[in-house]
Amino acid sequence: xxxxxxxxxxxxxxxxxxxxxxxxxxxxxxxLLGPNGAGKTTTMxxxxxxxxxxxxxxxxxxxxxxxxxxxxxxxxxxxSKLKVEEFLRMMAVLNENTExxxxxxxxxxxxxxxxxxxxxxxxxxxxxxxIASGLLKNPEYLLxxxxxxxxxxxxxxxxxxxxxxxxxxxxxLVTTHSMEEAEKLCDRVIxxxxxxxxxxxxxxxxxxxxxxEFILKAEGDIPNGFKDRGxxxxxxxxxxxxxxxxxxxxxxxxxxxxSLENLSIEKPGLEDVFFEVTGRRYxxxx
Ligand SMILES: Nc1ncnc2c1ncn2[C@@H]1O[C@H](COP(=O)(O)OP(=O)(O)OP(=O)(O)O)[C@@H](O)[C@H]1O
Ligand SMILES: [Mg+2]
Numbered sequence: 001x002x003x004x005x006x007x008x009x010x011x012x013x014x015x016x017x018x019x020x021x022x023x024x025x026x027x028x029x030x031x032l033l034g035p036n037g038a039g040k041t042t043t044m045x046x047x048x049x050x051x052x053x054x055x056x057x058x059x060x061x062x063x064x065x066x067x068x069x070x071x072x073x074x075x076x077x078x079x080s081k082l083k084v085e086e087f088l089r090m091m092a093v094l095n096e097n098t099e100x101x102x103x104x105x106x107x108x109x110x111x112x113x114x115x116x117x118x119x120x121x122x123x124x125x126x127x128x129x130x131i132a133s134g135l136l137k138n139p140e141y142l143l144x145x146x147x148x149x150x151x152x153x154x155x156x157x158x159x160x161x162x163x164x165x166x167x168x169x170x171x172x173l174v175t176t177h178s179m180e181e182a183e184k185l186c187d188r189v190i191x192x193x194x195x196x197x198x199x200x201x202x203x204x205x206x207x208x209x210x211x212x213e214f215i216l217k218a219e220g221d222i223p224n225g226f227k228d229r230g231x232x233x234x235x236x237x238x239x240x241x242x243x244x245x246x247x248x249x250x251x252x253x254x255x256x257x258x259s260l261e262n263l264s265i266e267k268p269g270l271e272d273v274f275f276e277v278t279g280r281r282y283x284x285x286x
Pocket of ligand 2: 040042
């Protein structure tokens with residue numbers, strides 16, 4: 001188990017991480033979620049031993065954090081003049097993990113780029129190389145900072161597959177801005193804001209804490225006659241319901257529907273959990 005207790009970190013006067021505790025078991029994928037500046041990258045830096053916390057501890061069951069935790073950061077900076085296959089082969093050899101090399105290259109969709117120089121790759125493919133090299137390090141714990149941001153939908157899926165396929169017995173901590181992705185990928189999520197935990201648990205448990213089958217969302221003010229059934233927040237409102245067809249009929253019959261923009265009816269998700277706990281909408285950046 002990788003275990004962090006009461007981590008805090010200040011940069012100047014700013015508290016980037018505040019009294020954050022978390023644990024990652026082997027075989028488990030944990031999502032660290034939160035808006036820009038919430039403290040996700042700082043947390044990963046401390047978990048990997050690259051940044052010393054002001055207070056709190058990071059420990060692993062056996063051995064040294066630096067030896068068994070590998071981290072793949074969100075910014076990719078490759079000056080390596082090697083070709084993709086050469087580079088990954090080097091990583092595999094250094095880590096005595098050559099049997100995984102072919103599978104990783106194929107699974108992540110880099111087959112067509114074996115002979116391309118790493119610096120000549122597109123940003124998305126550089127990112128794949130980065131994640132592949134993190135996996136080839138054979139870590140017991142792998143920290144992935146926004147592995148899918150900036151990728152097209154197909155590449156996101158490749159990366160998600162790679163995370164699912166190669167990480168049966170390693171512990172993963174992954175950050176993403178996509179709550180939907182976290183629902184798919186993670187056994188547990190920890191949502192943080194301003195450096196501190198807001199809520200944590202399995203996506204299913206968190207989502208089922210919302211006591212409605214559906215949520216109707218729309219832009220604008222909540223119509224008269226519906227005010228006691230919904231909540232408003234910065235130009236949007238939502239009404240929870242188990243019977244959306246009846247709610248729609250009421251909105252039509254009262255004429256309220258005419259003034260609503262961007263109406264949607266959705267099953268509750270982690271974004272709604274964030275809204276429930278913080279009172280603010282979680283705007284995805286991608
Ligand atoms: N080296 C640093 N020096 C000063 N402030 C920093 C430094 N690193 C992070 N911060 C600040 O700490 C806070 C947390 O930053 P961090 O990068 O951990 O957030 P994040 O959750 O990873 O955000 P993003 O989603 O944008 O990647 C921010 O307010 C940031 O400006
Ligand atoms: Mg970050």
